[in-house]
Amino acid sequence: MTARDADVIIVGSGPTGVSVAFPLVEAGLRVMMVDAGRLPSAAPPSAARYVDFRAGTNLLDAFCGADGEAFRPGRPASPKFAVPRTQFAHRGAAKANAIQSAGFVPVVSMAQGGLSVLWGAGAGVLSRQDLAGTAIPYDDLQASIRRVVARIGVAGVDGDDISECQGLGLPLQPPNPPAATARYLLDRYAARRQQAQRCGIRFGRARNAVLSRPLSGRGECRLCGLCNWGCAHRSIYNAAYELDALRAQPNFHYVRGITVDRVARNEGNWYVLGRAFEDGGERAFVAPRVILCCGALPSARLVLAALGRYGIEQPLLSSPAFAFGMLFPRLLGSAIANETFGLSQLSFAVEPPEGGDMAFGNGFSPVTLLASDLARYMPLSRPAAMAMVSALAPAMLVFNGFMSAEYGGNTLRLDRTPDGDRMVVTGLHVDRLAIRVREAVGRIARLFRPWEAVLMGAPVLTAPGEDAHYAGSLSARENPGLGETDADGAVAGLTGLYVADPSVLPVIKAKPHTVTAMANADRIGHRLAAILRDGRSPTPTGP
């Protein structure tokens, strides 16, 4: 029999990859993690405050990068992708995974830590109601949610109007004090809470996977405002930080620098086949079980190729995203505070009382964004726009918002071509999305008096895929068909192949789904560890 490299191979080192690894490693199984694992080229800035960072003299590389990748046309519009620091994660990643897109901006990360190297750290969770009627058992999931939240460290409050949206009764760290603009908005909201409830609007403090107390060797957030440029204190959760804890275990082995091309089964073993970055040579890793955690797009490609499922369209869920800005005239003239924070300060939900889907979003202070990036949204000459944006920034909040997956109709399809397999992702936003977004944002704007809060221009819609909240490419079902998985992440028709990343989430709401996906991965890991410990082999599923 071929020598096996491990009892379980996990592909991918993102949040779900490490979350499924912990229970398996703790159960004593031999676990190997195969990863692309690209590393950042520069260390995070060491300045104590944002203002000190901007006073530095060597910022050209941080702002522009050496090769202009940040300015290449076709990159997603979010400021996260404009920063050269994050290029290493997604540059050429879609192409390396044989993903082609039409009308869709594919966000794929090959970094150590997956997409968590550049995420906004939104830590809401899907509720029992959100997952009602799906194959995922919520009681087990809830236990995993508590475990994951305690492990990664989430700061937030439990008692305000939006807490129900983000999960109640979880072990939270106290949140950092909000910016003056966020405080002002929450005060004004509290003053007319009843009217807000009638309109279906809720505001509250954001819940972020950002530490306010030290945890597991990571420092607490010092409010330096350099979040988008790199967190030197490791307060923002990044799955790469947990790799050290895993690698300290003798039964965990980490292999980086591999692009996985396909997975194939032969005589009771699964082979993970890929190429090494450094020499382009082929590598193969062997184990009886493989868990894919590469992300909704790459995992779907590997599974569809293993199934031989060519030319058939599968759905891909994503949350259409939008953005808008609000100005608070009473706060005009404020200066940049000593302590600033670049990620979400507060969250909102708009749920029309007459029925309809919820829109969910976050507000953050634009003080730590570059004026040249925001200036394009102002109809003025460039230097005037930069001056105006900089003057208004301390009195503004910029919001991102998400709608549920029903407003999108993306599909993916695996094609066989002479040059190899290729997955084509087609993006689609339904027509009524624009109307719903304008209506939701309009509700929020009308809640406040003009001297309290002013909506700045019309909301901006992003292209399909730019939200980077993908799920449902290999949905979990009670009785999964081909191209689906069961409640334990096992791929229908392929015994021993599992998926534990957001591909298996059968629904996606407007809320961020990362923590839910991590909890699901943790649940899958515990289930698999229990099954293997009991000595039973996993039951084959599907036709």
Add this chain to the structure above:
Amino acid sequence: MARCLAVTGASGYIGQAVVKAALATGWQVTAFVRDPARMASLPNVVVRRYALEDEPREEEWQGVDCIIHLAAVLNPTRRGEEAADLHAARALAALAGRQNCRLIFISSQSARLNSPSGYGHRKAVVEQIVTEAGGIVIRPGMVYGGEEASTYGILCRLLRSSPVIPVPCADAPIHPIHIDELAKAILCLAEMPTPPRLSCLGSDEDISFADFLTAIARYHLNGARQIVPLPTRLVMVLIAILRRVPLLPKVNPERVVGLAALPPLDSAPTLRALGLRLRPVSAALSAETTWRRRSLLAEGLGLIAYAGGKLPKPAQIRRYATLIETAQHGVPLALPVCLAIRPWVWRLADPSGLPWGQPVQERLAIAARIAEADPAVARRLLQLKKVSLAAMICRLGGIAVREALLLPMRAVFSRLLDLWLAPVKDALR
């Protein structure tokens, strides 16, 4: 064992580029030229005398793996000369059959049996002879770049002759291809195990003849030329007049006729099959110049000074030029240097907030980001001290009033700049 390539017409415009590219990729080359003295002497190249009306001598063609047939009759003055093309084609086709080597014929975009120009008709007949014998045909689009010779040389001379150029067939669909790209593609097809019968090599998006000339004038000659479209008949009369007048440049009327009747070139399948992506004309031409970097630096100085409100440091200006060269095609906007370095020029022509001027807006975005990297600019922009509400409203009001006064001029000048850049817009992304 090295492969052997035979090139007829090797001293011509395309021929020289093909020979150079072949030597670089390891072919052994035998050059067949009418006048061996005119062929540049290169190591590893055997030069033989060959005229189209000759019978090819078997011993000179021994061991040849591939024949690239470029030699053609260009200006037939006597009737007999036209037949030489066909004779050579038949002789080479028979030779290729006997030697069992590949015959590649470089035809033309204007090749059509019912072409109004004799040139196009001859090319089509030779194409037929070659394909019947099992050879392959390549139809290049408009070839430009490198040495000024052949059609490209004529166009350059024409553009140099006057600031205002009357041009027939201004709308003719040109599919340009740079000479180096063409040479590489021809060799690719020579090496391919099963090449397609007919390959069309030119850009997949056509550009108008007027825009093509504008790009050459701006990026090769570094000068502004006003292209004036003229009706074709008028131009034919003018050419006939020019022939009588000594000392003025002569233009072959056949070329105009050929241009007027130019059929479109379906190059997309060939480009896909070869995996080729051709550069835009302005990008390829500006890459050949010595002044490209200087133009980018001037543009960078002006744009960054405008966006940041102060003179940039040399490192910032250099970074702008490097970013344009790597993230975009490296094509400068090619404004005259004395204008490009002045911030007030960009203030007048700033298209921000207006629904046009995408290329300038993108460059301005890059310049603004570079400007913000300067701590002095950051100090001026960042709101570090609290000011009263009234003071802030005055400041914002001042900005708004200045902008309102500037807007009409910005609208006019930015639109003019956008129209001036329109012919080369495809390369300015």
